[in-house]
Amino acid sequence: MRVQLTVNGESRSFDTKGSESLLFALREYLRLTGSKGACEQGECGSCSVVLDGNLVCSCLVMAVDAAGSEVLTVEGLGGSELHPVQKALIETGAVQCGFCTPGFVVAAAELLKETLSPSPEDIREELAGNICRCTGYGAILRGIETLVGEA
Amino acid sequence: MEVIHPTDLDEALAALAAHPEAVLLAGGTDLMVEVNFDQIRPEKVILLRRLAELQDVSRQRIGAGVTFRRLESGDHQALAQLARTIGSPQIRAAGTLGGNIGTASPAGDALPFLAGLDAEIELSSKDGTRRVRWDRFFLGVKQTALRPGELITAVILPTDLPDCQEFAKIGQRSAMVISIASACVFRWRDGRTRVAMGSVGPTPIRARQAEEMMSAESNPGPAALQEFARLVSEEVRPISDHRGTADYRRHASGVLARRLLERCLAK
Structure with a gap:
């Protein structure tokens, strides 16, 4: 079809x-x-x-x-440039094997579009559906937290 | 695979009448797991996701196609609470109330809410609409009273809504868990109390002895609360599985129900 x-x-x-x-x-x-x-x-x-x-x-x-x-x-997401979430994850070294990264990037970009200033707890809650098999959550969350309030 | 894409409810019901064996697809959060794991190979699919008639929400009637994401911010506190515990944001944006009902998993998180309020399920077919109360609809594990050619179109709630409603569930983490036990407690100012438990029997269970006992208590003290929890634990019918033992579920049921009731009493 x-x-x-x-x-x-x-x-x-x-x-x-x-x-x-x-x-x-x-x-x-x-x-x-x-x-x-x-x-x-x-x-x-x-x-x-x-x-x-x-x-x-x-x-x-x-x-x-x-x-x-x-x-x-x-x-x-970013057009010809990297999206701010992508830049932030690079800066905090939030990529290990990278397999979960695209999902986290899309979910985080959507969260920051919907919610202007999510708290760290909000971010954890909203990204609960994204799993990092390297368990690199600390750097991922730190990267996303650097963007809060910047929009 | 044949795909039927109805543009309105009448078209969907006509298609379902002509192809009662067709698979219904709304949010896809249950169906697509089976498809991806090759447990089901649908030959005909009727697409429901965009049917506007299934999206209406009012205080007494909630369309079957409403997603849990929308229910997170709805009128009914316990329904909003349970919606927030379902899956993840991704799952809640897709999964629908009607899908939760149609799948009729013992762990379906919306089911205790429907049971506690004595909700009716609205079923539509080409020949008309009927309403079936929850206890005549949920017949067993993934067994319902839905007949061939029928579609779940809405949930009907009573007009006499409780003054307090609370939902909680137990799982290993706060997202993406299938309930080990879940509970809905409703209480009216006149003391009437209802308790519905999920994941502790093939279908939702009303703890009717606990309800009767607590409805007679206008200002329950510690002894009454303890007796309430004991009765709830006695009335559930859990099994042991990889998520939890029957004993744990029995104990947890009493604790959950009591805790939710205490929240209502504190208001």
Whole structure:
């Protein structure tokens, strides 16, 4: 089935074979490999994207259900420059293996867009759906906290 | 795979009547896990996520397509409390009240809320709408009274809402956990008390002896609270599994219910 949607501001389309996820379609059909596939059950957040204004796990969205939707992936966040969240994570050395990073970046960027001055507790709560398998949470949270109030 | 994308509820119900075997997809947070793990290969899918008719919320009627993210800031305190404990922000932005009801997991976090308020589930088909009270709807583990061709369209709450409502659940962390035990306590100013427990039986359990005992107490002291907790622990029917033992769940049920009641009494 032909699926037409907007990804990072551009009109894109792909053919689905069946019930594959939006994550699969982004990576395999549109070659946007920033969003990562890990748990495939919505536990880890490494596939986080913004779908029609909502932060979701793209592994839990059936690709055909994204027809006509607007999707923002990590590739579309900063435009030609790095997004402030990406810069902050680089500065605090918040990347170890890097597999969770795109999900954290998308989730944190969305949080900072929705909430002007989240407290450290708010940040922890809102990023509860993103898991770092290297357990590098300290640097990730410190990086995001440096951005609070800067918007 | 055939995809049916209805633009309104009538179209969805017509499609469901024509294809009662079709798989329903709203938030996808349950279905897509099964799809990703190849436990289910849907041949026909009806897409519900964007049906406007399922998105309406009023004080007495909550559309089945409303996400937990929206319920986090709703009118009903216990419903908002339980919504905030579900999954993660990503899950809450997708998962719907109707999905939680339709899946009918013993650990479904919205279920004690519905049970405690004697809510009705609104079921629609091409031939009309019927309302089924929660205890006639939830029949067993993932078993409901939903008939082929029917769609969960809303939850109907009573007009006589409690003056205090509290929800809490126990899990290993505060996000992304499946409840080991959950509880909803409702209390009216005249003393009427209701207690509904989740994850401690195949369907939500009302602790009716505890309710009866506590409803007669206008100003319960420590002994009454202890008896209340004991009755709740006695009335649940938990099993042991990898998340917790039956004994732990039994004990935790009494503690949870008592703690929530104390919150109401302190108001």
